[in-house]
Amino acid sequence: MASICDSIPSPESFAPSAIRFLDCQAQLLGAEGYKALAAPGSTASILLTGMTTLLIAFIGYRMLFGQTPTIREGVLTFVKIGVVLVLATSWPAYQAIVYNIILHSPAELVSAIGAPTNLPGSGGGLVARVDAVDQALKILAIDGVGAPPMGPDGRPLIPSVAPSPFLGFDNFALGFSRVIFLVSTVGAFAIVRIAAALLLALAPLFAAFLLFDGTRGLFEGWLKAILGTALGSLAIAVTLGLELAFMEPWLAELLARRAGELDVMGAPAQLLAATTIFAIALAGVTWLTARIAMSLRIPAWLKAFPASWQEDQRGRSEASRPATAAHPPIESRSRAAAIADAVAINERREAAAADAGGGSRALHIARSAGRSDAGERYDRREALSSAGRRTRQRISSRAIARDKRL
Structure with a gap:
């Protein structure tokens, strides 16, 4: 794997040369890039050391201020530190846990899924069969659609197909069908392989972001993307197998007709439509697998500083308040x-x-x-209500009582 990949594709077999080159470069970049970033003194190594030191220091300061973690929280925090160090510094562990799963497990899953249905390429040889379809399209484009059959009167029979949209459409459709097939096939492999290689190489950098809540989203995004590349490789291989199962017998029949000097009127438009449909299908399954990978969520117990610490501290502060503080003041x-x-x-x-x-x-x-x-x-x-200027003479109650006695 450390050898330089062959970068000169063969003119007779462009598709397999390009696919093998992309696969070789993905493995080389993913392995050697990881080793370069995980080496002592690298940028990722310095960043990881600094972030680990800050995490331990923050935990110590919180303990000084009374926010003591529980045994479960402390164990989970140090387990997370151990996982980060293993992913960022140990190539053998990283190769077994991440590298081989991302690059090699899709082929194994395709073999397990496609073997019961005899899916083309499930037992290996997918690249060779893609090249065979490419060669068939090339030969068909060279031979053309052929001349229409002649009638008894020496005139060409009118074919029972729709007329071409413009002059020379058949040759254009045959040539463009091959272009669409190559672009969709090699392009799909290029997207997932290049993305997987880049993400595998940057693993030591993104592993350090798991330590803090503020940067945990970066690690989560990296994990989603790298899982998306693995699922995308699986979906692309299955879709290509279905395309090969549809195209191979059809192209074999068309080449047999051309070898017998028979025409293939109407086939160019159909080939153009079929290759376009499968190109759209490749793009669709790649997008769907990416959406599935985006649904990943890292559990909350992986947070560096759990929220229960703050709740415990809040409960302790409320418990330490005097009981009279809970009663409202007299004025209220x-x-x-x-x-x-x-x-x-x-x-x-x-x-x-x-x-x-x-x-x-x-x-x-x-x-x-x-x-x-x-x-x-x-x-x-009554005295207060009658305060003010009086309009009659005031008579006391004693005077009234004296008048009654008299």
């Missing part, structure tokens, strides 16, 4: 509460007076005092 009490307290005090005073004064006589005196107090309050309210 309502008027109804003050009246109720006054009534209760008055009842207790009357009960105490009754016990001390010998029963009904003390109770009668207390009620008389209450009635006199009520009369005085009533007279006071």
Whole structure:
């Protein structure tokens, strides 16, 4: 894998040369790029060391301020640090856990899925069969559609197909069908292989972003993208297998007709439509697998500083407050509460007076005092309501009583 990949495609077999070159470069870039970033003294290594130090320092400062983590939270935090260090510094572990799964597992899954249905390319040889379809399209473009058959009178028979949209359309459709087939096939492989190589090489850099909540989204995005490349490789291989299963027997029949000097009128338009449809299908399945990979979510227990620390600290601060702080101040009490307290005090005073004064006589005196107090309050309210200039002479209550006696 450390050898230089062949970068000169063969003119007779462009598709397999391009696909093998992309696969070789993806493996080389993913492995050697990772080793370069994981080496001591590299940019990713320095960043990882600094972020790990800051994480441990932040945990220590939180413990100094009383935010002590639980045993579960502490164990999970240090397990996460260990996972980051393994992914960012250990090539054997990274190769077994990530590298081989992303680059080699799609082919194994295609073999397991396509073997029961005899899907072309599921047992290997997918690149060779793609090249065979490319060669068939090239030969068909060279031979052309052929001349229409001649009738008994020596005139060409009118074919039972729709006329061409423009002059020379058949030759254009045959040539352009091959171009669309090559672009869709090699382009799909190029997208997933180049993206996988770049993401595999940058693994030490993105692994460090898992340590903090603020940068955890970058690691999550990297993980989604790299899973999307693996699922995309699987979907592309299955779609190409279906395309080969459709195109191979059809092209074999068309070449057999041309070898027998028979025409293939109408086939160029159909070939152009078929290659275009499968190109759209390749783009669609690649987009769908990317959407599936985007649904990945890292569980909340991988956070560096769990929210339960803050809740525990908040609960401790509330528990340490004095009990009187929970009651409202005297000034904020309502008027109804003050009246109720006054009534209760008055009842207790009357009960105490009754016990001390010998029963009904003390109770009668207390009620008389209450009635006199009520009369005085009533007279006071009348006096206040009648404040102002008087229009008649004032007569006191004693004068009225004297007049009645007389």
